[in-house]
Amino acid sequence: MLFSQNKLKGALGNHVILMILALTIILPILILLFNSIKPDEEFGINPLGFPETVRLMNYYDAFMIGNYAKVMMNSLFLVTGTLIVCLSLSSMAAFSLAVLNPNGKATILIGIYLLVGLSIPAQLFILPLFIIWKNLHLNNTFIGLILIYSALNAPFAVFLIRSYMVQLPRELFEAAIVEGASTIQLFTKVALPLSWPVFLTTGLVVSLAVWNEFLFAVTFIHNEDFKPISSILFSFQNMRDENYALISAASIMMAAPLAVLFILFQRNFIAGLTSGGTKG
Amino acid sequence: MTSWLFLAPVLFIHLLVVAVPSLSSLALCFTDWNGFGKINFVGFENFIELFDDRVFKKAVTHNLIWTGLFLTVPIALALLAAFLLTGVRRFQMFYRFVFFFPYILASIVNCLIWKYLFHPIHGLAAFFRDIGWESLATSPLTTKETSLYAVAFVDGWHFWGFLVVIYITAMYQVEESLYEAADIEGASKWQKFRYVTFPSIRPMFLFSFLIIIIWSVPAFDYVYILTSGGPAYSSEVVANFMYFEAFRNMNVGYASAVGALMFVYVFTILGFFWTLRKLGWEI
Numbered sequence: 001m002l003f004s005q006n007k008l009k010g011a012l013g014n015h016v017i018l019m020i021l022a023l024t025i026i027l028p029i030l031i032l033l034f035n036s037i038k039p040d041e042e043f044g045i046n047p048l049g050f051p052e053t054v055r056l057m058n059y060y061d062a063f064m065i066g067n068y069a070k071v072m073m074n075s076l077f078l079v080t081g082t083l084i085v086c087l088s089l090s091s092m093a094a095f096s097l098a099v100l101n102p103n104g105k106a107t108i109l110i111g112i113y114l115l116v117g118l119s120i121p122a123q124l125f126i127l128p129l130f131i132i133w134k135n136l137h138l139n140n141t142f143i144g145l146i147l148i149y150s151a152l153n154a155p156f157a158v159f160l161i162r163s164y165m166v167q168l169p170r171e172l173f174e175a176a177i178v179e180g181a182s183t184i185q186l187f188t189k190v191a192l193p194l195s196w197p198v199f200l201t202t203g204l205v206v207s208l209a210v211w212n213e214f215l216f217a218v219t220f221i222h223n224e225d226f227k228p229i230s231s232i233l234f235s236f237q238n239m240r241d242e243n244y245a246l247i248s249a250a251s252i253m254m255a256a257p258l259a260v261l262f263i264l265f266q267r268n269f270i271a272g273l274t275s276g277g278t279k280g
Numbered sequence: 281m282t283s284w285l286f287l288a289p290v291l292f293i294h295l296l297v298v299a300v301p302s303l304s305s306l307a308l309c310f311t312d313w314n315g316f317g318k319i320n321f322v323g324f325e326n327f328i329e330l331f332d333d334r335v336f337k338k339a340v341t342h343n344l345i346w347t348g349l350f351l352t353v354p355i356a357l358a359l360l361a362a363f364l365l366t367g368v369r370r371f372q373m374f375y376r377f378v379f380f381f382p383y384i385l386a387s388i389v390n391c392l393i394w395k396y397l398f399h400p401i402h403g404l405a406a407f408f409r410d411i412g413w414e415s416l417a418t419s420p421l422t423t424k425e426t427s428l429y430a431v432a433f434v435d436g437w438h439f440w441g442f443l444v445v446i447y448i449t450a451m452y453q454v455e456e457s458l459y460e461a462a463d464i465e466g467a468s469k470w471q472k473f474r475y476v477t478f479p480s481i482r483p484m485f486l487f488s489f490l491i492i493i494i495w496s497v498p499a500f501d502y503v504y505i506l507t508s509g510g511p512a513y514s515s516e517v518v519a520n521f522m523y524f525e526a527f528r529n530m531n532v533g534y535a536s537a538v539g540a541l542m543f544v545y546v547f548t549i550l551g552f553f554w555t556l557r558k559l560g561w562e563i
Contacts, residue, residue, distance in 0.1 A: 011367060011368050011369075011370075014364040014365075014367045014368050015368060015370075015371070017360070017361075017364055018361065018364050018365065018368065018371075018375050021357070021361055021375075021379070022374075022375055022378045022379070024437070025378050025379065025381065025382055025437070025441070026378060028393050028394065028397060028437075029381075029382075029393065031393070031396070031397065032392075032393045032396070035396065043402060043406075044406070047402055047403055047404075047406035047407050047410070048403070048404070048406075048407050085293075089289040089290045089293065090290055092286040092287070092289060092290070093286060093287050093289075093290040093291075095286055096282075096283045096284075096286035096287045097287070100282060100283035100286065101283040104283070106283070106284070106287075110287060110291070113291075114294070117294055117298050117299070119494060119546055119547070119550060120298060120302055120543060120546070121497055121498035121519070121539070121542045121543060121546060122498055122500075123498055123500075123518075123519050123522045123523070123538065123539045123542055124301075124302050124305050124306075124536075124539035124540065124542060124543045125297075125298055125301035125302040125304075125305055125539070126301075126526070126539075127301075127305065127526040127527075127532060127535055127536065127539070128300075128301035128302075128304040128305050128308065128532075128536075129297060129301040130526075130527075131315065131532075132296075132300070132301060132304075147293055147296075147297060148297050150293055151293045151294045151296070151297035151298060152297065152298070154290050154293070154294055155294070158290060183282050187286070208384055211386070212384075212385070212386035212387065212388075214386070214387050214388055214501045214505075215500055215501065219527065230386055230387075230388050233386075233388045233389070233392070234388055234505065237392060237395070244396050244402060247392055247396075248392070248396070251388075251389045251392045251393070254386060254388070254389055255385050255386065255389050258384055258385070258386075259381075259384075262381070262384050266377060266380075269384065270380060270445055273383070273384075273442070274442070274445055274446050274449065
């Protein structure tokens with residue numbers, strides 16, 4: 001009896017501290033939500049609370065002024081393009097490292113190269129890259145940014161997919177070889193279909209990275225027609241510095257798709273984003 | 281041979297996007313190039329100039345403060361939260377969800393949340409003015425003394441939940457029997473943390489130390505969006521300094537020198553940790 005009471009008290013203390021910590025995260029996000037449905041006139045008298053009159057039209061206004069239909073499509077296009085390029089190329093590399101040549105010297109060398117690549121600060125290469133892209137006429141194009149995002153996310157994707165593919169039973173590949181499968185068939189008919197769970201995780205993490213990416217988006221896209229959501233939101237807040245109703249509604253529109261994905265696939269997101277750590 | 285064919289496409293785009301520009305930068309840092317025009321070799325002049333640059337020195341100091349802040353506050357908070365989380369059953373998934381949530385939000389969204397709250401007229405300032413606490417009704421982002429800390433706070437606010445998740449994963453791998461033994465000995469909560477939990481998660485702890493040191497070097501988004509390094513360079517960091525030298529002033533040589541120094545620093549740290557590991561430290 002005494003023991004269980006003690007335990008209960010202990011857990012209550014834990015909950016109090018954890019709840020305070022959680023509130024430091026929930027409240028600011030809640031205030032953003034409130035602001036997104038607050039009429040602009042109300043900000044002066046009600047800075048943090050729930051709006052007295054709910055104005056959903058903020059979303060419509062932000063959507064129209066920011067031309068969000070187009071902007072969302074731009075971001076979606078970048079995400080889809082990067083997913084296609086990055087995942088297909090990375091899975092080929094992962095297949096090569098995991099199945100074709102799992103213990104070769106080249107594998108170790110490539111592994112080190114990609115690890116080094118992951119640790120290089122973007123500031124070292126962003127300026128020469130900008131100049132190269134300018135000369136290749138890849139600035140201000142989707143394909144230019146997709147190539148950059150694919151390259152930047154490739155090391156992570158290769159490691160994650162490889163770590164899954166090395167666990168596939170070798171007998172499956174041997175059996176397929178006996179039946180006369182070519183290397184390409186080993187890849188498309190055996191390795192890929194069996195590895196789909198890792199593609200979900202990798203795909204989610206890559207989508208998140210691309211959708212949220214800021215530095216390369218503001219640097220490489222200056223044409224308003226091609227700007228993705230992160231850099232539009234940045235110029236949006238510079239243009240209408242004081243209209244927090246519209247800025248908040250625009251922010252929610254950027255965050256909402258990811259929030260939904262995160263709720264649906266929390267486990268995959270966390271596993272993917274912390275994979276460097278848990279294998280560290 | 282076919283194994284190389286499967287590797288080639290990824291290697292090609294990675295070489296094109298990362299390796300070639302990185303190597304060019306390491307070469308261009310010894311020149312005075314401005315993006316077009318002639319390229320002149322100037323030896324170490326850019327570096328000599330950098331070490332004399334008041335703003336650059338300020339930025340380096342700020343980066344060191346930044347690293348120090350991130351190595352203490354988020355780590356301490358995350359250790360506390362993760363340890364407390366292992367002691368609760370109910371709502372555990374809820375807390376984990378909440379703590380991790382800001383980590384998946386875009387830097388621009390997180391910045392806009394806090395730009396409003398830290399606004400000199402709106403947000404918390406308006407709230408404090410309403411309840412009569414005039415002294416608190418200022419913006420930490422536009423005050424010279426606090427701007428760097430305010431920016432670091434916003435970045436830390438979004439980041440620390442990541443640490444909670446990696447720590448709690450490690451904590452759940454600790455043998456239950458160790459805690460039972462500690463219970464029998466009558467260990468307090470703190471003693472259990474100090475003598476059971478912490479030693480067991482040490483490898484993960486050191487890993488988080490390493491990534492914080494490395495990730496602090498290119499810290500850019502939060503500074504650029506929230507203060508752009510101001511007011512009066514009070515929140516300037518190296519990445520932001522480099523960005524303005526590169527894309528405002530087109531000082532290719534000078535900016536490359538900054539990039540090269542960041543690169544050397546990161547790989548010195550990595551080399552240091554790698555050496556410790558080779559020497560048999562458990563990292």
